[in-house]
Amino acid sequence: MEKKIGKPWCLSDPWSRLVKATGISLSTLKRKIEGLDPVQDVVKAVQKSSVQKPGPKPWKLDDFNRNVVKRTIYDMYRKKEVVSMPRLHEVLKEKDITASLSTVVRTVKSLGFRFSKKGSGRRHVVERDDVVALRHHYLRQIRKYRQQERHIVYLDETWLNSNHVVKGDWLDEPSTSMSVFEPHCEGSGRSLPSGKGTRLIILDAGSSQQGLIPGVGLIFESKTNSSDYHDEMNSEHFTEWFRDTLIPRLSPQSVVVMDNAPYHSHLDPESRAPSTGANKPGISAWLDKNNVHYDPKMKKTGLLDLVNQHKPQKKYVIDELAKAHGHVVLRLPPYHCELNPIEMVWSDLKGFVARKNSTYKIKDCKKLFEEAKSHFSAERWAKFETHVVREYEEKLWQIDGLRDKALSPVIIHMTDDETDDSQATIAYCHEGGTDDEEIDMDIVDGYVSDTSDQADVILCKICHDTDPPGRVPKRDRGTHIDWFQCDTCDQWLHNKCCTKPALAQIMCPRCYSLLHHRNLSETLVAPLEDAEQ
Template sequence: MGKTIHSKERALILKVLAFFEHEKKVSKFLIPVDPTKSANKIREHKKVNDSFIIPVDQPINRTCAATGISKSTLMRIKKQVRPVARSISPVPSTSWLSQLPGPSTEPSTPGKKRKSTKKINLDGFDLVALRNLVNSFYTVKKEIPTLKKILAAAKKDLNFQGERTTLRYILKNQLGYKFKKCKNARLVLIQKPDITAWRARYLRRMRENNKLGPNKKPVTYLDETWIHSHYTVKKCLQNSSDATLMKNTNAGQCWILVHAGGEYGFVPGAELLYKCKNKTGDYQNEMDTNFFVKWLSEKLLPNLPPNGLVVIDNAPYHSTQSEKIPCQSSLKSEMQSWLTKNNISFDQKMTKPELYHIIRLNKPEKKYVVDDLLREHGHEVVRLPPYHCDLNPIEYIWNLIKQRLADKNIDQSEKLFEQWTREAIKSITVEDWKKEVDHIQRLEEEYWVKDRLQEHQERQFIKHLGGEESSSDSESEEEEYESDMSVKIEELSDD
């Protein structure tokens, strides 16, 4: 087997060939084809042309001799790439060489396999499962989680398709974890304090309400989802002769479903089902604050139980602020206007950093348009912590609706799809809702206990390593940490 000629070498060969072909085209030593020329002139030109080792009018042979490859190999390389015709200066020069085929026409190395980047998309429940897996290292396995351990467990238990870099990105940017550096340069993976605190506040408020028994506020959970017209079962009973279900892999027309409910069932009259304008299936692009507020005002608020507790997530259209507080990139005039409006004294000669420092010291709690509207009607708003869709029972109700819709959607007809969807919604009973609400209340209790147990174990471990020093974003430090991490929390608790 001959030696493989790589892409850069192939590009160089093509440059040489292009040079010789250009030389043939413009050289004054080429044999004239004009028969009117004198025989002496023709002989003179032929004599000069033949003075080259290989005549100028043979660019293929000259290229093979210059590069040391065979004619058949050169022709294969030439056939692989067809450079776009360009205007070339008649005088060979460095500028002329730059006009020869560049990176846009470079051939590739034959047989070379390049890794394709595979995008890993995890839905809300996948993220919850991954977070629970990390927590299980502290509470069940009694050992410190490392990227290496988490990746191995995720591949085995969750069929995770990504690798180390993808896992690290998900843990830090989607689940809010960070590596805490201890004084002896070891790292501990813990969840960011703001998310942990948010979860604690949420769980405490729900526990307080549940303890009121018959006098507790009615809790309503609201959310949105999307369903496409070709949504059907993945498997069904079939044989080779009978008519069977053919699955259409095209998503088809999508519908957005907005609703709310609780252990008393769906809120009567709050259902909203409409077609998407596009077929991406991303309802985030179809919803905005004005549309959501209109649904709240016209469909939900008139039908909500009085003096209720409303649980919502942190979608962008749920989180539009009623008064936007200036940020660090705001104009200086905007900062001054905000300080003046809120009767906060400042010097007109102050710089932007000074003004922003005053704003941060006097920054009020964020107020949201949706929250204000619900409070005006006598309801309390409780926001789910980020990445905790498992604590919203309506997510499980969506799953039930889609299952029942898939059982009926044999023809995958868009004409009947909306009717079947409404029938699936009507099939959800109060018992279905109670079952899912009971499920999330058990999850809330588990989180409550695990958080306190994990907090104690984390502090014990960090204390054993010499106390907390800082957080770290360095992957090399994580690798150093993983290379020598065999201490068990169970052993530390005996100190």
């Protein structure tokens, strides 16, 4: 080519000259030539030796990823998507959960889900009926207690290892061919101990009004090598702590929320009944003790049938202790630990310990945890509890179809000849009834009939009166009063008593502020003077 043009070709680009002369591609030439460089061989050898091969991944997911799996299924429900295992596996991969399909299947089953076939013949993921029923009961009860403005206390247990630290460091790695020969700074990375170290078991309780309740926390060192920290706690220790430490520090008529751990739910001996594992003499002794007549010649199955007919209602020791002091125990539905805001509190406190832990000694970890608790405020707890209400409880209400549809504002028509007894026309159940009860049939087509004989006098939730505060325009006197019913708590309010943002969503000020990032430690009901503006 150079002979034809009579001058050198492309002297500024030797790679192009070499490709033209040999007919070999540029990538192949670079790979062959660079492979002969001894310096590059040393660099690659050092880099290869510094990279540690990842060990085998455990098939079990941790508690955080298990909650992600559950929330992913709920999100798919909300989007009206079919929840199948291959589809769920793909969605989890998008969230950086690189578990195998079999691991996802085992995790879903362990969370209380089961398979069901619908009309199309495809298999879908659904929850067990008993878990759904318990969730419905919890959501209704916790909402009722919040409407009563009772003091709600959450308790739970957790663990803390002495080697609990923040993972990951910025390391000095060779970036050029000559950097492997340069001296490195000694001690550029942390020297972390192997293993998890000694474990602490922690038990505590708190609320949005107090944060972590002072003087209630219990911390002790684990004495076993069990992988489950629940094995360290038993019913005797928990009952003693609940009776002697927690109850004296509770506000009157508190509601204590806890999970379904075995030591939380041990039965009163008087309410125990023989099961299928009991022998025939033991069953007969129980029947004699409870004055139940039976034929001594009966088989064991017949005796067990008599036991089922006469066994007393279950009574839990913890529930009876709380009831004796005027408190109520409310248990979380199974596999729903995300409904307990103390789980977020544990994450916050452990994060503080992980950032400060440098000695990896159990005594220092205990001091760091106590320091983290001293910095934890009631306002921060209230933010966590608000997050649980808004992100979990409200979404579960929507998923399970428990929320009633929005109602248009109700107008009470008034006539000149009506009496005081006929002003009250709305019949609804707030405390004693259930949320599934239908609205009174007298409420039809956006107004409230004034002929219902069984209704009680309706008072506005804010002004506590039948007539709205302030002056009524002359054109509206004796004609009608504008009311509406809160879509969340089912309370009735005057349109005039409600603020505009809440009224636009057909919601009372308390529920509106609860669901819009307000602090639960503050007063949730808007003052009357604010409502009149």
